[in-house]
Amino acid sequence: RTTYPFSSKPMAQFDPTLHSHRRLNPLTNEHVLVSPHRSRRPWQGQIEQPQPTVLPKYDPACYLCPGNTRAGGHINPIYDHTSIFENDYAAVLPGPGPQPPSSPHPLLTTSPLQGACDVIIFHPRHDLTLARLEIPDILKVIDEWCSVYTKRGNQEDINYVQIFENKGIIMGCSNPHPHGQSWSLSEIPTLPHTELTNLKKYAHTNIPSEFVPKGHQGKACLLCEYVHFEVGVKQDEGRVVVKNDHWVALVPWWAVWPFEILLLPYKRHIESILDLDEAEKSAFADILSKVTKRYDNLFSCSFAYSMGIHQRPTPKPASPESDEINDYAHLHLHFAPPLLRSASIRKFLVGFELMAEPQRDLTAEQAAERLRACSEVHYMDAEST
Amino acid sequence: RTTYPFSSKPMAQFDPTLHSHRRLNPLTNEHVLVSPHRSRRPWQGQIEQPQPTVLPKYDPACYLCPGNTRAGGHINPIYDHTSIFENDYAAVLPGPGPQPPSSPHPLLTTSPLQGACDVIIFHPRHDLTLARLEIPDILKVIDEWCSVYTKRGNQEDINYVQIFENKGIIMGCSNPHPHGQSWSLSEIPTLPHTELTNLKKYAHTNIPSEFVPKGHQGKACLLCEYVHFEVGVKQDEGRVVVKNDHWVALVPWWAVWPFEILLLPYKRHIESILDLDEAEKSAFADILSKVTKRYDNLFSCSFAYSMGIHQRPTPKPASPESDEINDYAHLHLHFAPPLLRSASIRKFLVGFELMAEPQRDLTAEQAAERLRACSEVHYMDAEST
Ligand SMILES: [Zn+2]
Ligand SMILES: [Zn+2]
Numbered sequence: 001r002t003t004y005p006f007s008s009k010p011m012a013q014f015d016p017t018l019h020s021h022r023r024l025n026p027l028t029n030e031h032v033l034v035s036p037h038r039s040r041r042p043w044q045g046q047i048e049q050p051q052p053t054v055l056p057k058y059d060p061a062c063y064l065c066p067g068n069t070r071a072g073g074h075i076n077p078i079y080d081h082t083s084i085f086e087n088d089y090a091a092v093l094p095g096p097g098p099q100p101p102s103s104p105h106p107l108l109t110t111s112p113l114q115g116a117c118d119v120i121i122f123h124p125r126h127d128l129t130l131a132r133l134e135i136p137d138i139l140k141v142i143d144e145w146c147s148v149y150t151k152r153g154n155q156e157d158i159n160y161v162q163i164f165e166n167k168g169i170i171m172g173c174s175n176p177h178p179h180g181q182s183w184s185l186s187e188i189p190t191l192p193h194t195e196l197t198n199l200k201k202y203a204h205t206n207i208p209s210e211f212v213p214k215g216h217q218g219k220a221c222l223l224c225e226y227v228h229f230e231v232g233v234k235q236d237e238g239r240v241v242v243k244n245d246h247w248v249a250l251v252p253w254w255a256v257w258p259f260e261i262l263l264l265p266y267k268r269h270i271e272s273i274l275d276l277d278e279a280e281k282s283a284f285a286d287i288l289s290k291v292t293k294r295y296d297n298l299f300s301c302s303f304a305y306s307m308g309i310h311q312r313p314t315p316k317p318a319s320p321e322s323d324e325i326n327d328y329a330h331l332h333l334h335f336a337p338p339l340l341r342s343a344s345i346r347k348f349l350v351g352f353e354l355m356a357e358p359q360r361d362l363t364a365e366q367a368a369e370r371l372r373a374c375s376e377v378h379y380m381d382a383e384s385t
Numbered sequence: 386r387t388t389y390p391f392s393s394k395p396m397a398q399f400d401p402t403l404h405s406h407r408r409l410n411p412l413t414n415e416h417v418l419v420s421p422h423r424s425r426r427p428w429q430g431q432i433e434q435p436q437p438t439v440l441p442k443y444d445p446a447c448y449l450c451p452g453n454t455r456a457g458g459h460i461n462p463i464y465d466h467t468s469i470f471e472n473d474y475a476a477v478l479p480g481p482g483p484q485p486p487s488s489p490h491p492l493l494t495t496s497p498l499q500g501a502c503d504v505i506i507f508h509p510r511h512d513l514t515l516a517r518l519e520i521p522d523i524l525k526v527i528d529e530w531c532s533v534y535t536k537r538g539n540q541e542d543i544n545y546v547q548i549f550e551n552k553g554i555i556m557g558c559s560n561p562h563p564h565g566q567s568w569s570l571s572e573i574p575t576l577p578h579t580e581l582t583n584l585k586k587y588a589h590t591n592i593p594s595e596f597v598p599k600g601h602q603g604k605a606c607l608l609c610e611y612v613h614f615e616v617g618v619k620q621d622e623g624r625v626v627v628k629n630d631h632w633v634a635l636v637p638w639w640a641v642w643p644f645e646i647l648l649l650p651y652k653r654h655i656e657s658i659l660d661l662d663e664a665e666k667s668a669f670a671d672i673l674s675k676v677t678k679r680y681d682n683l684f685s686c687s688f689a690y691s692m693g694i695h696q697r698p699t700p701k702p703a704s705p706e707s708d709e710i711n712d713y714a715h716l717h718l719h720f721a722p723p724l725l726r727s728a729s730i731r732k733f734l735v736g737f738e739l740m741a742e743p744q745r746d747l748t749a750e751q752a753a754e755r756l757r758a759c760s761e762v763h764y765m766d767a768e769s770t
Binding site: 002013014015016019020021022023025026030031033035037038050089090091092093097098099100101104107108111112113114115137162164165166171172173181184187189190191192199222226227233253258306307308310334336346347349350351352354355356357358359 | 407482486492493494497499550566652671719737740
């Protein structure tokens with residue numbers, strides 16, 4: 001009785017841009033439901049107000065601008081490149097903390113958690129973002145990430161360092177001043193723990209393919225294998241958005257967010273940002289710039305996203321015969337942007353997605369194609385010339 | 386150098402309202418990071434515009450109101466209670482569909498997925514919600530859920546029925562007309578599959594406690610055990626929001642959303658809504674009314690949430706000695722509401738939470754206390770008397 005966009009009779013040919021299907025994320029072992037035919041439905045959801053794009057270079061009310069006063073009376077230094085400070089409202093506090101009482105029931109478990117939360121300012125200019133920083137300035141940000149990862153990761157009570165950026169008012173981030181955070185914790189959090197567990201499992205149950213870099217102890221690395229396959233796919237059919245000599249940005253096969261990107265080194269197995277040589281570090285800055293420029297150009301707006309660096313939980317050295325989940329890390333970054341069709345239409349993870357399984361309309365291949373078509377000259381700089 | 390809200394020296398007493406800690410969700414085996422001290426930080430995030438609360442009883446532009454025309458030219462019947470129709474933009478389509486081609490690489494797997502998406506209108510009145518429906522009207526909604534679960538769940542190619550409601554503009558749901566959905570699928574989606582797997586695992590590795598209802602084959606049921614413990618906790622210290630003779634609503638120990646609720650029958654092990662007797666069904670309608678009224682009264686607004694019913698994947702009968710994950714279901718509903726501190730401040734799952742682990746400031750006990758303090762007379766009805 002209901003008319004569908006196309007017949008429901010069996011069809012000879014499976015078309016990933018027409019037929020609903022599921023894809024498996026091997027890093028998390030979770031599925032995503034892909035409903036490509038739904039891209040055609042009229043939009044009935046919320047329209048967001050685009051964020052204003054013309055900002056002052058210095059904002060006297062910004063708690064991140066040089067020389068300004070933060071909550072609690074701290075005064076920011078007059079920094080030239082990056083700056084770092086402990087979050088005035090940290091989610092976790094330094095140890096040792098008190099031990100939680102014994103659980104009242106085995107199903108109600110409490111574990112203590114200590115750590116430290118740092119804020120990393122990317123640049124003194126209030127109005128810039130990674131997308132508009134020069135490469136040398138992005139290199140300073142990478143150096144700051146290396147430094148916080150080294151400092152926190154070597155603290156005795158720290159077993160995991162999560163560096164991330166949360167950008168955009170629609171991500172709940174009210175301050176446009178370019179900055180990120182680093183949360184250092186006494187425990188490995190859920191998602192990286194799951195990823196590391198699956199990376200280790202893959203290494204123990206697969207044989208490395210010929211011509212593909214090897215991981216820990218010469219074993220197969222899930223991400224080395226995956227990215228080697230992706231860079232070999234014919235560009236206009238694949239999921240690669242941009243690559244340079246050492247890094248590639250792609251929309252993963254199992255992407256949940258419409259324009260989700262996985263960014264990782266593909267030429268060799270690299271555990272952490274401390275293992276990058278100079279050329280790899282420059283290439284990292286280069287691809288960060290290219291990805292964020294393409295994002296901004298996609299809808300001609302300052303593109304909102306959450307970004308996180310997944311790597312070896314801390315730089316603490318392992319023994320050669322060590323076989324911990326930490327030993328199987330392959331450095332990668334996730335970009336999770338909520339924008340769907342324009343600067344003002346966002347995707348919500350709600351309803352079926354919260355209760356059952358994430359779902360997407362646009363395929364990963366279609367998203368990659370859209371991002372490949374974007375310029376690497378930022379629209380705001382293009383307009384001014 | 387940074388001043389914390391309190392000293393970082395070891396303290397003798399662990400206080401769950403002061404000290405950061407992690408709690409484990411045994412249904413998903415995932416953690417949540419609890420940072421109760423952060424409730425004191427000033428709000429810096431996005432403020433949402435509250436949704437208008439005065440709506441017409443009939444809206445000529447609403448595609449769910451009786452007699453109106455939907456997308457594709459379908460005309461809604463002049464229904465008296467509930468109404469159901471197939472979604473004009475279904476996320477999955479009826480089978481059999483074409484078989485996906487073989488995978489180009491073991492890490493890129495595609496599985497076909499078929500099914501049907503139904504829309505369930507709760508009531509003809511455009512301006513009502515579950516919170517403002519009379520109990521007999523809520524019973525009609527439950528009957529409609531039973532009917533779609535029976536019809537779809539008995540289709541040969543359907544192996545899972547997900548009934549859910551997504552309510553509120555800030556959840557991306559643009560139409561306030563009271564309605565929910567049901568997605569019926571050829572596969573069990575990620576989250577319920579994980580829950581069922583953990584329920585089965587619990588049954589196989591635990592002995593049922595004395596005086597607690599038993600699950601499948603007399604084995605221990607994780608939810609029977611958990612809820613039995615919770616209803617026994619002294620009310621003003623616990624997580625129970627409201628209970629009646631058969632059902633209880635509580636903020637689970639491991640809640641991620643600020644005012645998340647788990648709603649379930651606690652007197653006996655019940656697999657699905659088809660297994661409810663008349664008294665249990667009436668008690669279900671009663672507690673749905675009480676929970677949604679308390680939600681609306683919390684911030685005096687039409688409270689936004691996603692709700693999902695988790696139960697036996699389909700009513701297909703099992704053999705007595707069957708040992709599938711399906712056999713371990715215990716009927717329960719999740720309410721995931723994004724509102725945090727008022728009708729206009731929402732919680733976003735972003736940054737660290739997307740990249741590492743969900744985090745909350747308010748403890749589950751504090752949230753339950755706030756919800757216990759709410760009236761069961763809807764604020765709009767209280768005002769009018
Ligand atoms: Zn690798
Ligand atoms: Zn049970």
